[in-house]
Amino acid sequence: MYEKFIVNRSNWALDDWLNWQENLNPNQIDLSLDRIKEVKEKIRFNQPEIDIYLVAGTNGKGTTVHLLNSILCLKGLNVGTYTSPHLKKYNERVTYNNKPLEDTDFIDSFIEIENVRGDVPLTYFEYGTLAAFLSLNRFSCDAWIIEVGLGGRLDATNILNPNVSIITNIALDHQEWLGNTVNEIASEKAGIISSNAPCVCGALNTGEIIGEIANRENTDFYLIGDDFSLSNGVNGSVWSSKSKTIEKIRIPNHWAQGEKNNLAIALMSIEACNSDLLPNTEALNQLLGSFSIPGRFQIFDYRIPWILDVAHNPNAAINLRERLGTIELTDKNIMIVSLMKDKDLEEFVSLFEDIVAKWVVCTMNTPRSLSGDEISKRLSEKGLFDVTVLNDPDEAFEYIETINHNYNAVIVTGSFEIVGPCIHWHENKK
Incomplete structure (x- = not known):
């Protein structure tokens, strides 16, 4: 054998x-x-x-x-x-x-x-x-x-x-x-x-x-x-x-x-x-x-601040929202978000509505991911209409480069499957 x-x-x-x-x-x-x-x-x-x-x-x-x-x-x-x-x-x-x-x-x-x-x-x-x-x-x-x-x-x-x-x-x-x-x-x-x-x-x-x-x-x-x-x-x-x-x-x-x-x-x-x-x-x-953990409130300064956090359910989103309150953020921010199918999307995003002016959504590279189209549809049903759908995380990150001059910060969250690719994308930009 x-x-x-x-x-x-x-x-x-x-x-x-x-x-x-x-x-x-x-x-x-x-x-x-x-x-x-x-x-x-x-x-x-x-x-x-x-x-x-x-x-x-x-x-x-x-x-x-x-x-x-x-x-x-x-x-x-x-x-x-x-x-x-x-x-x-x-x-x-x-x-x-x-x-x-x-x-x-x-x-x-x-x-x-x-x-x-x-x-x-x-x-x-x-x-x-x-x-x-x-x-x-x-x-x-x-x-x-x-x-x-x-x-x-x-x-x-x-x-x-x-x-x-x-x-x-x-x-x-x-x-x-x-x-x-x-x-x-x-x-x-x-x-x-x-x-x-x-x-x-x-x-x-x-x-x-x-x-x-x-x-x-x-x-x-x-x-x-x-x-x-x-x-x-x-x-x-x-x-x-x-x-x-x-x-x-x-x-x-x-x-x-x-x-x-x-x-x-x-x-x-x-x-x-x-x-x-x-x-x-x-x-x-x-x-x-000097304590820090990759993907947990990790901040990259790339033209504007990018704040990356693997919060992936409403309870974690509450904690992320509290952490965001410790820095000076206006209400003019972008959120790149994607979640797994079994997560409560509506409750998750509701915690950030007061600080997010534009939503960018996509499908992650896993069969458990919600599709970008499904996320967009459900955000619209909540009355959130400034939503852009991209095919995958890398497209979402590249898209931000074309619009980020109009916003104060980019928040990337929802899963390891979107934060991990974002870290990789930023490291390749250095």
């Missing part, structure tokens, strides 16, 4: 593997742990005996992962991370000490999986998740920080037994797979809670439900507002838990409440795992002074 496999795929590049994986399972989303557990057992994967942080939630997962990673690296730990989706290159999904893995790291893991997979139809995400864990296992990590893909209970990342389970927040999203109420969604996401491992929760609206699940799992439960908080102090912000305090924290100027909550959650998670790793005020402020 191994020799036959090598003959068939020995010269495959990373993109060849990824394209092939997309067609291995006909369902792009097929929530189940059965397939990945079966292959995990065949490959004899054992998770390392290190600290593992597993991060779920509707929004803020990526920011929480980046904050945890930055703090732990600052303390001198060797840290592996796994996040999804990626903005520009697949390699971004797995990092070791802030460096994306090489193509060969992934390919070696893909070969290892394929040699035992048999006819198990792993999804694209399941294949990538198992490969990420195999790849990180080859490095001398002190900690892993793993972002849940979708939900929690049946997500591929839930084959791990974390040292800390983290739930950032709960809002309506992915109802087709997770349930139609925040309580149902909370129950699905709380499926990552592991017996005897603490759970840190930033979801006040469903804290009681998640706390009950944590209690059934016999684990310590820390809820934002009750057990820890980030509040305004005399000389900056103050993070505090029942036993620790960090004062005089300088919060970045363009942060909204979401980012503040993510910081509070990250610090509580570190305390719950190993309080000796909490940073002092000086170290934390140094970190926050």
Whole structure:
């Protein structure tokens, strides 16, 4: 079997593997742990005996992962991370000490999986998740920080037994797979809670439900507002838990409440795992002074400011709108927007109507994307008529160059699938 496999795929590049994986399972989303557990057992994967942080939630997962990673690296730990989706290159999904893995790291893991997979139809995400864990296992990590893909209970990342389970927040999203109420969604996401491992929760609206699940799992439960908080102090912000305090924290100027909550959650998670790793005020402020994440309120100055943010549901849009309020914006801005079919387009755009004078819409390069024509039709039904439809993101970006002298800023949002191409477009313009 191994020799036959090598003959068939020995010269495959990373993109060849990824394209092939997309067609291995006909369902792009097929929530189940059965397939990945079966292959995990065949490959004899054992998770390392290190600290593992597993991060779920509707929004803020990526920011929480980046904050945890930055703090732990600052303390001198060797840290592996796994996040999804990626903005520009697949390699971004797995990092070791802030460096994306090489193509060969992934390919070696893909070969290892394929040699035992048999006819198990792993999804694209399941294949990538198992490969990420195999790849990180080859490095001398002190900690892993793993972002849940979708939900929690049946997500591929839930084959791990974390040292800390983290739930950032709960809002309506992915109802087709997770349930139609925040309580149902909370129950699905709380499926990552592991017996005897603490759970840190930033979801006040469903804290009681998640706390009950944590209690059934016999684990310590820390809820934002009750057990820890980030509040305004005399000389900056103050993070505090029942036993620790960090004062005089300088919060970045363009942060909204979401980012503040993510910081509070990250610090509580570190305390719950190993309080000796909490940073002092000086170290934390140094970190926050240069903290940024690609695609999260990322600003390019190209003739006029371009503000890029991967907000992709109404809850994230609320946070983006708050962040936009921290800078001087008039009501004469352009928004390039496209969303997935399962998102609430009308509620999303309603949050920006007061600052957007022109809408530019397009179809993203994914079958899950709303079409530009459909977005335009629905915006018109809302009474928003200054809408231009382009075929794809690149056409939308190029179109802006012909009209941007009439506007103050360009806001690009709605999905990783439009922000990622925009970052690539800007980098090519340099």
